[in-house]
Amino acid sequence: MEKTKKKICWIRVFKNLSYFMIPILLVLLLACIISLICSTDSMRRGETYFESVDFADSYSTSLKNAINEIESINSVYYDLTLEYGEELYGDRLMYGYHSYHLISEEDYDSEVPIYYMAFQSNFNYLIIDHENGAIYTNLEDNVANNKVSTIKSQILSSSLYWKCVNGKVDTSIDKLKGNMDATTSFYREYLKDGKYEIYTCMLEDVPNYDSYFSRYWVYNTTLALREWSIYLIPTIIILFCVMIFVILLGIGHTSREEGIHLDFLDKWSLEIVILLSIPFFMFSFILCFIGVYNEIIIALIALCMGLGTFYVVNIVLLETIVKRLKTHTFIETTFVYWIYKQIKEMMENTKVSLRVSILFIGFIIANWLIYVLFRRSVIGAICLMILYVLTFSAIIRGIVAFKKLKKALEEIYKGNTDIHLDTSKFKGEMKQIAIYINDIAGGLSNAVAEQLKSERLKTELITNVSHDIKTPLTSIINYIDLLKRDGITNEKAKEYLTILDNKSQRLKKLTEDLVEASKASSGNIKLNKEKLEINELIKQVSGEFEDKFKVNHLEEIITFSEKPIYIYADNRYMYRILENMYSNVSKYALDNTRVYTDIIDQGEDVIIQIKNISKEKLNITADELMQRFVRGDVSRNTEGSGLGLSIATSLTELQGGKFNIYLDGDLFKITIEFEKMK
Numbered sequence: 188m189e190k191t192k193k194k195i196c197w198i199r200v201f202k203n204l205s206y207f208m209i210p211i212l213l214v215l216l217l218a219c220i221i222s223l224i225c226s227t228d229s230m231r232r233g234e235t236y237f238e239s240v241d242f243a244d245s246y247s248t249s250l251k252n253a254i255n256e257i258e259s260i261n262s263v264y265y266d267l268t269l270e271y272g273e274e275l276y277g278d279r280l281m282y283g284y285h286s287y288h289l290i291s292e293e294d295y296d297s298e299v300p301i302y303y304m305a306f307q308s309n310f311n312y313l314i315i316d317h318e319n320g321a322i323y324t325n326l327e328d329n330v331a332n333n334k335v336s337t338i339k340s341q342i343l344s345s346s347l348y349w350k351c352v353n354g355k356v357d358t359s360i361d362k363l364k365g366n367m368d369a370t371t372s373f374y375r376e377y378l379k380d381g382k383y384e385i386y387t388c389m390l391e392d393v394p395n396y397d398s399y400f401s402r403y404w405v406y407n408t409t410l411a412l413r414e415w416s417i418y419l420i421p422t423i424i425i426l427f428c429v430m431i432f433v434i435l436l437g438i439g440h441t442s443r444e445e446g447i448h449l450d451f452l453d454k455w456s457l458e459i460v461i462l463l464s465i466p467f468f469m470f471s472f473i474l475c476f477i478g479v480y481n482e483i484i485i486a487l488i489a490l491c492m493g494l495g496t497f498y499v500v501n502i503v504l505l506e507t508i509v510k511r512l513k514t515h516t517f518i519e520t521t522f523v524y525w526i527y528k529q530i531k532e533m534m535e536n537t538k539v540s541l542r543v544s545i546l547f548i549g550f551i552i553a554n555w556l557i558y559v560l561f562r563r564s565v566i567g568a569i570c571l572m573i574l575y576v577l578t579f580s581a582i583i584r585g586i587v588a589f590k591k592l593k594k595a596l597e598e599i600y601k602g603n604t605d606i607h608l609d610t611s612k613f614k615g616e617m618k619q620i621a622i623y624i625n626d627i628a629g630g631l632s633n634a635v636a637e638q639l640k641s642e643r644l645k646t647e648l649i650t651n652v653s654h655d656i657k658t659p660l661t662s663i664i665n666y667i668d669l670l671k672r673d674g675i676t677n678e679k680a681k682e683y684l685t686i687l688d689n690k691s692q693r694l695k696k697l698t699e700d701l702v703e704a705s706k707a708s709s710g711n712i713k714l715n716k717e718k719l720e721i722n723e724l725i726k727q728v729s730g731e732f733e734d735k736f737k738v739n740h741l742e743e744i745i746t747f748s749e750k751p752i753y754i755y756a757d758n759r760y761m762y763r764i765l766e767n768m769y770s771n772v773s774k775y776a777l778d779n780t781r782v783y784t785d786i787i788d789q790g791e792d793v794i795i796q797i798k799n800i801s802k803e804k805l806n807i808t809a810d811e812l813m814q815r816f817v818r819g820d821v822s823r824n825t826e827g828s829g830l831g832l833s834i835a836t837s838l839t840e841l842q843g844g845k846f847n848i849y850l851d852g853d854l855f856k857i858t859i860e861f862e863k864m865k
Contacts, residue, residue, distance in 0.1 A: 195442060202437030205430035210498060212430075216423045219416035222409035236406040237347055237389070243362030245402065246349065249310045250387060257314060257323055257383075309399040311345075313338045315384040338386070345388035353381050360389075438509040447513045452503070458522040460507055464500050471497035550578060588617045595624050604628050664691050714757045714842065718864060721752045721786055721793060728765040729784065735773040736782070741799075746785045752793045753864040756842045764846075767835040768797055768857050775855070777802040788863075795859040805850050 236242055301322045313335070314323045326338050342348060349358040358364060393403045412419070439447035452460060471493040478490020511517040518524050553574055561567025595606050606628040608621040667688050675681055729743060736743055754761075772782055776799040787794040832848070839846035845860040 196440055198433070198437040198440050199442070201433050202440075205433045205437075206502060209427065209430055210494075212423050212427050216420065216427075218408055219412050219419050219423070221405070222412040223416050223420075236403050237391070238361060239406065240362055241402060241406070243360060245399065246310070246360060246363065246387075246389065250312075250349070250385070253312050253314060253323075253387075254383065254385075257316060308397050309390045309393050309395050310397075311342055311388050311390070313342055313386040316382070317384065318382050342386045342388040345391065347389035347391060349385075349387045351383070351385040353384075434505075435509060438506050439513055447510055449510055449514065450507075453507050453510045454520065456522040456525065457507070457511070457517070457520055460504070464504060467496055467500045471495075471500070550574075585617070588613055592617065592620055592624065595621075595628075599624070599628055660691065660694055663687075667691060714760065716755050716757050716842070718753050719756055719758055719761060721754060721795065722747045724761065724765065725784060725786060725795070728762065728769055731766075732769040732773060739773060739776065740779045741773070741776055741782050742780075743782045743784060746783075748786045748788045748793070750788075752786065752788060754793060754861040755864050756844070756861065760838045760842065764835045764838050764859065765795075767832065768859075771832065771857075772797060772799050775799075775801055775803065777853070791863060792860055793863050795861075796856065798854065798856045801853045801855045805853060805855065807850075 300320075301324065303323070304325045308325055311326055312324060313326070315335070316323070322335065324338055326341065343350065347360055349356070349360060349363060351357075389399070393400050439449070441448045474489045474493025474496065476493075478488075478493060508517070511520055554571070557567055557570045557574065561570060591608065595608055598606055606624065608625055610618055610621045610625070613621045667684065670684055671688070675684065725745065725747070729745060733743075776782060780800045783796075783798040785794075785796040785798075787796060836846040839859055843862065845858075847858045847860075849856040849858070
């Protein structure tokens, strides 16, 4: 067996693609805007990041922080050692890891402690504290060499270095040359007296994730985007608007069903959905906070997770809100509307709600009395238990009774009228409702039986009478035909014979119409549906009635559809419907007038419409015209049985169509509506 190919919902595919692309566009748009803003501040820029004032300011801040940190450590260390002794607290108060090394330098001929941090940074330093006899560095890997000279050479080998020896500064960073006192006033306090000897450098490839890494990446990105931003920003905005439109259009559409598909979340109260989203929003804000105010890789991951969570929660809220708006259930699915409905229902059922209120107040009073009279006693506990059991059993009985009533109504709704409820098992309002249901079921059962009996008798009567008439009528027609062939010369006899022939043929047509009307109204017809093209069908029927229209000087104006329109119907009975419509026009339309036939394409449906002016005054309603044996001329002089429109109506409805008649003065209009084939 060939597998059915799964239908692809392209609007849903484009919607999901837009969800994926929007964050990328927003990040790119933000980067373009930042690049334009930063490009206006030319004074703070250089050819590269390391030539910019931003880098010089960051470097100066790092220098100041390192020296201030050492000053703070020495101050705390000094105060505590005076009070408690160096041997007890000296080691514990130093930051990071520390050990003692022999420094083989001319200035250091004794064991000097080297304190170092196990911290990866793009800013490297070596600070020699001459006053306290200590060395600080964050180049942990070189401490084991026992050589300060090794650390110095590594730092000074960088093309971006800054050093201060005996109060004199030397640097390769252009923005820090020639203006040291103005930009770094703290140097005068700590460096010019030779208290510290400082060696610092910057790693040019910026391998470690810290504040320098972030600024370096942002600087280079904005520099690259600066030339293209003026073109990218309008393009991104246009794409963003298109994707928002695609998302709004695609929300709710699936390949499984037509229309808007509602998930379980869309049927919850909107306030509950919003409350459930609040913890996710808080979680995303916490992750973003961690990512923004920390400079490690994990923080970057946390920032991405926070933004992703925030984005997904917003998508869920947008989807459910748009679906509710599209299905016109936005207000109905709110908790406020539910409260409104409860209050409205309570107001409409004052007696029932008053009774329930009295019972509830009585339950509260009983609880209070038991608590007051038998406080903290076994009797009180037993009384409360009995009260709760009785209340619970009453609620259960009410629920069971309600379910029985609901089931009975469902059976009646499905057409099963053989329902009888035992009213002795119900009490109060429930008992009265059970009595009503029994009466309704009995009345419907009798009415349906009578209607079926009446329709059956009518059908049998028409069928039997038509059959009884058909046999002698056939004989009459045959004898008339024989008389015609006999060569009667009497002109009066010929005239009478012609009248007999016409009347017998009319009676035969009436008999056939009776049988067909009976079958059509009872549905006793076997349909052979197939694909039919409406334009061609109208052309065929119109061509056959062209001569009859010319006799009455009727001009037909047909408006065909621009494209072929197909319906699924029985070709033979569809032709009979149109034949009855055209026959009705040829008999009752005013001579020397126009007849308009229109084929109207209404998207999923097609309407065949015929309009003409009646030759007789239409002192009758459209509903009466569609009844059996009703004709347009009151005198009933025209040929016809009055069954044509009734047959056409029944045949149309049997094939799933709609047949309607509209009267406006002398204007007579017939419309047939069918569903188009897809």
